[in-house]
Amino acid sequence: MTISPLARPAGVDALTVRGLRVDYGDPGAAIPAVRGIDLDVPAGAIVALLGESGSGKSATARAVLGLDQDGSRIAADEIRIGSTDLLRASDEQRRRARGSEVGLVMQDALSALNPVLSIGRQLGELFEVHLGLSRRKARSRAVEMLGLVGIPDPARRVDDYPHQFSGGMRQRILIAMAIALEPTLLIADEPTTALDVTVQAQILDLLDDLRMKTDMGVLLITHDLGVVNEVADRVVVMYAGRVVESGVTAAVFTHPAHPYTQALLRSVPQASGRREDLLTIAGSPPSPRQVPSGCSFRTRCRWAVELCADRRPELAGVAEGRLAACHRSAEVLDVAVG
Amino acid sequence: MSLSVDQHEAAGGAAESPGVVLRADALVKRFRVGPAIRSNYVSAVDGVSLDLRRGESLGIVGESGCGKTTLARMLVGLERPDGGTLRFRQRDVTAGRRADRRLLRKGVQMIFQDPYTSLDPRMTVGKLVTEPLAANRTMGARARRGRAGELLELVGLSVDMLDRFPHQFSGGQRQRIGVARALALDPDVLVCDEPVSALDVSVQAQVINLLRDLQRRLGVAIVFIAHDLSVVRHLTDRVAVMYLGRIAEIGDSDSIFEGPAHPYTRALLSASPSVDPARRGQLAQRVKLIGEPPSPIDPPVGCRFHPRCELAQDRCRTETPLLRVPADDTGTRRSACHFAEAVLTDAR
Numbered sequence: 001m002t003i004s005p006l007a008r009p010a011g012v013d014a015l016t017v018r019g020l021r022v023d024y025g026d027p028g029a030a031i032p033a034v035r036g037i038d039l040d041v042p043a044g045a046i047v048a049l050l051g052e053s054g055s056g057k058s059a060t061a062r063a064v065l066g067l068d069q070d071g072s073r074i075a076a077d078e079i080r081i082g083s084t085d086l087l088r089a090s091d092e093q094r095r096r097a098r099g100s101e102v103g104l105v106m107q108d109a110l111s112a113l114n115p116v117l118s119i120g121r122q123l124g125e126l127f128e129v130h131l132g133l134s135r136r137k138a139r140s141r142a143v144e145m146l147g148l149v150g151i152p153d154p155a156r157r158v159d160d161y162p163h164q165f166s167g168g169m170r171q172r173i174l175i176a177m178a179i180a181l182e183p184t185l186l187i188a189d190e191p192t193t194a195l196d197v198t199v200q201a202q203i204l205d206l207l208d209d210l211r212m213k214t215d216m217g218v219l220l221i222t223h224d225l226g227v228v229n230e231v232a233d234r235v236v237v238m239y240a241g242r243v244v245e246s247g248v249t250a251a252v253f254t255h256p257a258h259p260y261t262q263a264l265l266r267s268v269p270q271a272s273g274r275r276e277d278l279l280t281i282a283g284s285p286p287s288p289r290q291v292p293s294g295c296s297f298r299t300r301c302r303w304a305v306e307l308c309a310d311r312r313p314e315l316a317g318v319a320e321g322r323l324a325a326c327h328r329s330a331e332v333l334d335v336a337v338g
Numbered sequence: 339m340s341l342s343v344d345q346h347e348a349a350g351g352a353a354e355s356p357g358v359v360l361r362a363d364a365l366v367k368r369f370r371v372g373p374a375i376r377s378n379y380v381s382a383v384d385g386v387s388l389d390l391r392r393g394e395s396l397g398i399v400g401e402s403g404c405g406k407t408t409l410a411r412m413l414v415g416l417e418r419p420d421g422g423t424l425r426f427r428q429r430d431v432t433a434g435r436r437a438d439r440r441l442l443r444k445g446v447q448m449i450f451q452d453p454y455t456s457l458d459p460r461m462t463v464g465k466l467v468t469e470p471l472a473a474n475r476t477m478g479a480r481a482r483r484g485r486a487g488e489l490l491e492l493v494g495l496s497v498d499m500l501d502r503f504p505h506q507f508s509g510g511q512r513q514r515i516g517v518a519r520a521l522a523l524d525p526d527v528l529v530c531d532e533p534v535s536a537l538d539v540s541v542q543a544q545v546i547n548l549l550r551d552l553q554r555r556l557g558v559a560i561v562f563i564a565h566d567l568s569v570v571r572h573l574t575d576r577v578a579v580m581y582l583g584r585i586a587e588i589g590d591s592d593s594i595f596e597g598p599a600h601p602y603t604r605a606l607l608s609a610s611p612s613v614d615p616a617r618r619g620q621l622a623q624r625v626k627l628i629g630e631p632p633s634p635i636d637p638p639v640g641c642r643f644h645p646r647c648e649l650a651q652d653r654c655r656t657e658t659p660l661l662r663v664p665a666d667d668t669g670t671r672r673s674a675c676h677f678a679e680a681v682l683t684d685a686r
């Protein structure tokens with residue numbers, strides 16, 4: 001175990017985002033994928049970013065990572081990783097912060113790994129480039145990292161190539177690479193979506209263990225409510241490019257304050273409601289080009305009233321540690337999930 | 339394959355129980371892989387027997403690669419079994435002769451996971467939905483268009499949508515189009531291979547409700563493959579749990595989800611996360627599987643699950659467990675574990 005616990009200043013959040021906007025397309029016909037969101041990931045915490053496809057979760061992650069080469073335009077008041085303020089840092093500081101302070105794990109491990117380089121070389125290269133280790137030292141660090149993420153017999157497997165590992169093992173290798181430089185923040189974008197539940201459980205264990213041992217903050221992007229309920233300390237719910245609710249996971253799942261969160265929770269099968277019809281949300285999420293006026297959710301909302309078409313609800317405190325963007329959140333909070 | 343035959347006899351043999359529309363008997367499928375000179379066989383499905391009764395829903399679950407899709411493809415006649423028999427309404431259709439295929443095509447339809455790739459982008463929805471009718475030459479063009487409208491309404495879409503193209507629909511709507519098309523020939527059985535896995539939860543709920551509604555209204559039997567166990571539990575009357583090409587456990591969903599009688603089912607259930615805040619943290623208490631999923635190229639002998647089973651004994655490494663009703667169990671659920679009784683006692 002070479003990761004030094006609590007090596008970073010206490011009390012500094014792993015991630016702070018204020019007023020993030022991401023647009024795709026030409027400025028004249030912009031597709032607003034993210035429309036001004038705030039996000040905090042405390043050190044050592046797992047914060048889930050939950051939302052249906054197209055809600056802007058990955059666009060948010062890419063903006064934090066500075067991946068704007070995909071034709072997007074990113075604007076923000078603040079993006080801070082640990083103590084580095086990315087918008088005000090020098091190019092060199094920014095590059096370093098994004099290179100070693102943030103790790104990224106994506107859904108598709110096979111495409112994220114280089115097929116013609118051994119796992120040991122891919123991991124070792126990180127140590128050579130960023131820490132200036134010798135090739136031999138880098139290799140032995142690579143073996144340690146593989147052991148840490150639970151690859152059996154790491155000393156023997158370090159020279160194997162990506163295709164020689166199972167999907168679950170590849171995902172663990174990707175996590176090993178993402179945490180190799182002891183980042184302040186790990187962004188895991190749907191890290192278990194393609195995996196079987198048994199393997200998913202192992203990966204979630206691993207993330208939980210790592211944040212405990214290293215105090216790294218984890219932004220866990222997912223559309224799986226079960227995964228959120230299992231591991232996230234806090235949850236941030238996104239809809240059509242905005243945050244519609246955030247709070248402590250257990251509290252949000254017991255008493256959601258936003259009709260969208262409530263509807264999501266009711267649309268998944270529960271053991272108790274077996275053989276009854278599931279509650280559904282009418283229609284499907286809007287395209288970013290055609291978001292309704294007022295509240296973006298109003299065309300699908302059971303609670304909608306006239307006001308919802310006229311005025312967009314601001315994200316505001318509705319209970320201890322809880323934010324929601326709904327004109328009727330006080331009433332919504334009053335009913336249990338059922 | 340002698341063991342598969344034993345398994346089948348233990349399962350109740352040839353007697354045709356009433357209402358069975360589709361019966362698989364000891365189905366086997368192998369795929370040859372690797373270079374011709376040193377080729378190996380993947381044992382994808384190895385001796386699977388199951389009955390599907392009129393109007394019932396049967397779930398199939400198990401880790402990826404355990405043979406769910408291969409089994410599904412055999413059930414609809416898209417893949418010819420290497421062993422065993424398939425009977426549709428008591429008629430042996432295993433050989434895949436032209437008449438067999440015609441019978442199966444009419445009676446057993448498949449719905450795929452990906453509504454995007456399973457629909458031809460150049461055809462209108464009206465044409466797509468009635469393509470099976472055109473292929474079967476059962477109706478003229480006018481009548482087909484009328485039927486297309488009916489089918490769309492059946493799955494909750496509007497008749498005005500007949501002339502639109504697939505890209506003009508959302509993922510959930512496209513899955514409905516897939517369902518409408520599968521219903522065109524009025525089948526007795528719908529085989530759904532991960533039909534909701536690519537959909538968002540809110541849309542997933544719409545499709546699940548639709549399938550249940552069709553099952554009730556049309557009396558169509560449903561084979562439902564999914565990796566989300568809560569969805570399977572919600573939708574199905576019975577469930578088959580597969581491991582490396584074989585059935586580990588099969589029986590009514592309530593019995594199995596509430597008290598599994600096979601160590602693999604138990605591990606699978608305990609690893610699936612729940613949305614119930616009261617059950618947060620249960621994953622940490624799960625039954626952990628030993629090691630990694632083994633290769634189907636050289637599957638373990640005896641019980642195929644033994645290298646990963648916490649209960650494995652010497653006997654498990656040599657003797658294939660029969661699929662049988664555990665002693666003292668009240669229902670008809672069967673488990674392929676030498677120690678099913680012990681697992682069941684634990685669960686209670």
Ligand SMILES: Nc1ncnc2c1ncn2[C@@H]1O[C@H](COP(=O)(O)OP(=O)(O)O)[C@@H](O)[C@H]1O
Pocket residue numbers: 024025031032033051052053054055056057058059060070071287288
């Ligand atoms: N490269 C791109 N060009 C144009 N639009 C994009 C691009 N990437 C994403 N989008 C759009 O931005 C919105 C948010 O996408 P994304 O962040 O990927 O959603 P999520 O990860 O929540 O599923 C979607 O409507 C998507 O279509």
Ligand SMILES: Nc1ncnc2c1ncn2[C@@H]1O[C@H](COP(=O)(O)OP(=O)(O)O)[C@@H](O)[C@H]1O
Pocket residue numbers: 369370371380381382400401402403404405406407408409634
């Ligand atoms: N056409 C094929 N050729 C070779 N191997 C195959 C073929 N189809 C499936 N397999 C193999 O058979 C096994 C079962 O696959 P599949 O039925 O797709 O499983 P599942 O649907 O449960 O994930 C896997 O090991 C898979 O790689």
Ligand code: SF4
Pocket residue numbers: 258259260295296297298299301302303304305308313325326327328329
């Ligand atoms: S503001 Fe209105 S439309 Fe929006 S979520 Fe609240 S009740 Fe529904």
Ligand code: SF4
Pocket residue numbers: 600601602641642643644645647648649650651654659674675676677678
């Ligand atoms: S037969 Fe043996 S190895 Fe197989 S599941 Fe039962 S106890 Fe485990």
Ligand SMILES: [Mg+2]
Pocket residue numbers: 057058059
């Ligand atoms: Mg995404």
Ligand SMILES: [Mg+2]
Pocket residue numbers: 406407408
């Ligand atoms: Mg499959």
